[in-house]
Amino acid sequence: MKRSEDLWLSDGDLIIQAENVSFRIQAKALAESSTVFADMMEFPQNIGDDAEEKVDGVAVVRLFDSDADAAIFLKAIFDESFFLPPPSPTSITLLLDVLRLSNKYDAQPLFRRALLHLEALYPTTLAAFRAIPEPPHITHPDGPLAFHLAVLTAVTTYDARWLLPALLYEIACHPLRDILAAPAWDDLPAPAQRRILTTHAARLERLRVVNGIKFYDPSGLGCDWREGCPYNAHVAVVNLVTLMATDDKAVDALRYWTPVVREAYKHTRCGECLYNFERDIEADEKKVWEGLPATTGFAGWDEVMEMRAGIMDIRA
Numbered sequence: 001m002k003r004s005e006d007l008w009l010s011d012g013d014l015i016i017q018a019e020n021v022s023f024r025i026q027a028k029a030l031a032e033s034s035t036v037f038a039d040m041m042e043f044p045q046n047i048g049d050d051a052e053e054k055v056d057g058v059a060v061v062r063l064f065d066s067d068a069d070a071a072i073f074l075k076a077i078f079d080e081s082f083f084l085p086p087p088s089p090t091s092i093t094l095l096l097d098v099l100r101l102s103n104k105y106d107a108q109p110l111f112r113r114a115l116l117h118l119e120a121l122y123p124t125t126l127a128a129f130r131a132i133p134e135p136p137h138i139t140h141p142d143g144p145l146a147f148h149l150a151v152l153t154a155v156t157t158y159d160a161r162w163l164l165p166a167l168l169y170e171i172a173c174h175p176l177r178d179i180l181a182a183p184a185w186d187d188l189p190a191p192a193q194r195r196i197l198t199t200h201a202a203r204l205e206r207l208r209v210v211n212g213i214k215f216y217d218p219s220g221l222g223c224d225w226r227e228g229c230p231y232n233a234h235v236a237v238v239n240l241v242t243l244m245a246t247d248d249k250a251v252d253a254l255r256y257w258t259p260v261v262r263e264a265y266k267h268t269r270c271g272e273c274l275y276n277f278e279r280d281i282e283a284d285e286k287k288v289w290e291g292l293p294a295t296t297g298f299a300g301w302d303e304v305m306e307m308r309a310g311i312m313d314i315r316a
Contacts, residue, residue, distance in 0.1 A: 018063045018070035033077045035106040073101040086120040092140040122166035126289040145174050149184040156192045162308040165292035172199045173252045199295050253288045257281050
């Protein structure tokens with residue numbers, strides 16, 4: 001059995017074994033971080049007391065996790081520099097591992113810290129959204145879209161739905177054809193796929209208006225069915241979906257008016273167009289932001305914040 005180079009504390013009173021690696025840590029600190037281990041400490045029969053279950057007189061607990069997972073979980077608890085709160089840099093791989101393991105062992109402070117990392121990129125206020133750093137403090141080797149889809153899976157798995165309004169907005173800024181072609185798409189839970197497709201309904205409406213597609217009304221031909229022809233309605237929907245699938249334009253109303261774009265616009269417009277220009281942009285962006293919760297089934301941002309408090313306050 002190999003001893004961990006990073007976690008073998010001389011004053012440790014508990015040894016955790018996972019696969020071929022042993023970690024010597026402090027039982028009290030582990031119990032304070034994880035209710036699963038706290039419950040385990042309450043019942044001595046869960047901890048080896050006989051000679052075979054001790055190493056150098058220290059009790060042993062065996063985990064069925066991989067040694068890599070055990071190392072991540074324990075280092076996140078005992079190594080202060082390993083998984084710092086945001087905005088300290090981290091990777092999506094480490095973040096999702098911490099989420100999974102802290103959820104498994106009910107390590108509430110650690111779970112909350114991981115969610116705060118995500119909340120820094122998918123905030124609940126427009127001011128915080130505008131202040132998201134570029135590049136973000138969480139890295140992903142396969143780019144932004146793969147990052148968003150990976151987070152969506154985690155949000156669905158751990159019911160952190162208050163992150164969905166900003167998260168689905170970010171996903172909707174990518175062309176649907178790129179989303180459907182992403183390797184992570186097939187791995188998404190069905191509810192997550194439905195949320196993405198629902199969010200893109202706004203793109204359908206934009207394409208309908210821009211491209212002038214209308215449902216065919218056969219009333220002018222003497223048809224008595226005033227509701228319209230099902231066949232032609234079907235054709236119109238197919239045309240819309242086809243256009244959406246080939247649309248390369250990013251639809252990002254909250255980031256469209258960058259300082260550079262604003263200045264370029266001002267130099268090409270007269271006073272009439274520029275009257276209340278900045279105020280109108282601000283009002284439009286607020287309207288977009290206030291509408292985001294409805295795309296994920298919330299009544300408004302107040303309900304989003306209530307859900308957040310219900311999860312984060314418990315885990316505080």
